[in-house]
Amino acid sequence: MQYSLLVVAQEADTAGVTEEQLAWGRAAFDDYAKSLDAAGVLLTADILQPVAASTTIRVRDGATTVQDGPFADTKERLNGTFVIDVPDLDAAIAWAEKCPGAQYGAVEIRPSAIVFQDGAWHSLV
Numbered sequence: 001m002q003y004s005l006l007v008v009a010q011e012a013d014t015a016g017v018t019e020e021q022l023a024w025g026r027a028a029f030d031d032y033a034k035s036l037d038a039a040g041v042l043l044t045a046d047i048l049q050p051v052a053a054s055t056t057i058r059v060r061d062g063a064t065t066v067q068d069g070p071f072a073d074t075k076e077r078l079n080g081t082f083v084i085d086v087p088d089l090d091a092a093i094a095w096a097e098k099c100p101g102a103q104y105g106a107v108e109i110r111p112s113a114i115v116f117q118d119g120a121w122h123s124l125v
């Protein structure tokens with residue numbers, strides 16, 4: 001089963017994170033990604049740019065509106081994702097609790113429903 005581990009936390013600049021804490025985070029996430037990869041469960045990982053670099057679009061009645069920044073204004077932001085392929089939710093939870101982001105933010109575990117692979121959509125449920 002494929003799961004997305006969504007890392008949600010305050011961004012470093014708004015949380016008052018020190019350079020020492022950033023260095024710890026970089027090393028911790030590097031170790032975490034390498035452990036997922038070594039276990040053969042990592043499909044992809046993305047660390048996102050700060051929310052200030054985001055753009056949100058909406059299409060209503062054929063008209064597109066473009067907004068700088070996120071749709072929601074909250075302290076915690078989606079900071080990155082890890083897509084893993086593990087046997088079940090218990091295995092996903094075991095990996096999520098090892099994620100460094102769980103120590104200062106949250107890791108939402110969401111099962112994949114449909115994936116696009118090899119030129120076609122495939123249902124996973």
